[in-house]
Amino acid sequence: MRCEDVQLELARDEVAPALRQAVASHVLECPACKSVQLAYDGIDETLRRAPMWEPPRGFARMVAAGASEAMPSERLTDRLPMESLLQAATGSLLIGTAGYLGAQLLDLLAPMLAALTAPTPSVMWMWVAFSYAIAAWFARPARA
Numbered sequence: 001m002r003c004e005d006v007q008l009e010l011a012r013d014e015v016a017p018a019l020r021q022a023v024a025s026h027v028l029e030c031p032a033c034k035s036v037q038l039a040y041d042g043i044d045e046t047l048r049r050a051p052m053w054e055p056p057r058g059f060a061r062m063v064a065a066g067a068s069e070a071m072p073s074e075r076l077t078d079r080l081p082m083e084s085l086l087q088a089a090t091g092s093l094l095i096g097t098a099g100y101l102g103a104q105l106l107d108l109l110a111p112m113l114a115a116l117t118a119p120t121p122s123v124m125w126m127w128v129a130f131s132y133a134i135a136a137w138f139a140r141p142a143r144a
């Protein structure tokens with residue numbers, strides 16, 4: 001057997017029964033595959049020893065009870081149709097107003113944006129400095 005095939009078999013939870021003997025004899029003679037098998041054995045042993053969290057009895061029932069308490073009891077279909085319609089109209093009006101104001105703000109800022117994106121050396125150096133500032137912010141040491 002080739003080492004790649006043996007190591008593929010070793011990576012499985014269980015070696016295929018038909019290949020078990022061939023894999024075992026290869027591992028006995030091949031130091032590379034032996035070290036792979038030892039690494040997998042170490043991982044298995046570590047996982048076996050790791051503490052596993054087991055939910056207490058009735059955990060699912062407690063979660064379900066907590067979720068039903070957190071859910072609003074009033075359903076949308078329980079409301080009057082007129083109330084839902086009014087809420088939808090108000091939401092649409094708010095979204096439309098926000099869009100209009102956003103477009104107006106963009107019109108106001110357009111000359112400033114044009115100045116900030118002009119391909120002049122001073123503007124380019126400003127963006128370089130801005131990029132370095134952002135990079136420095138991302139690379140800052142993490143606080144404990």
Ligand SMILES: [Zn+2]
Nearest residue numbers: 003030032033
């Ligand atoms: Zn091998």
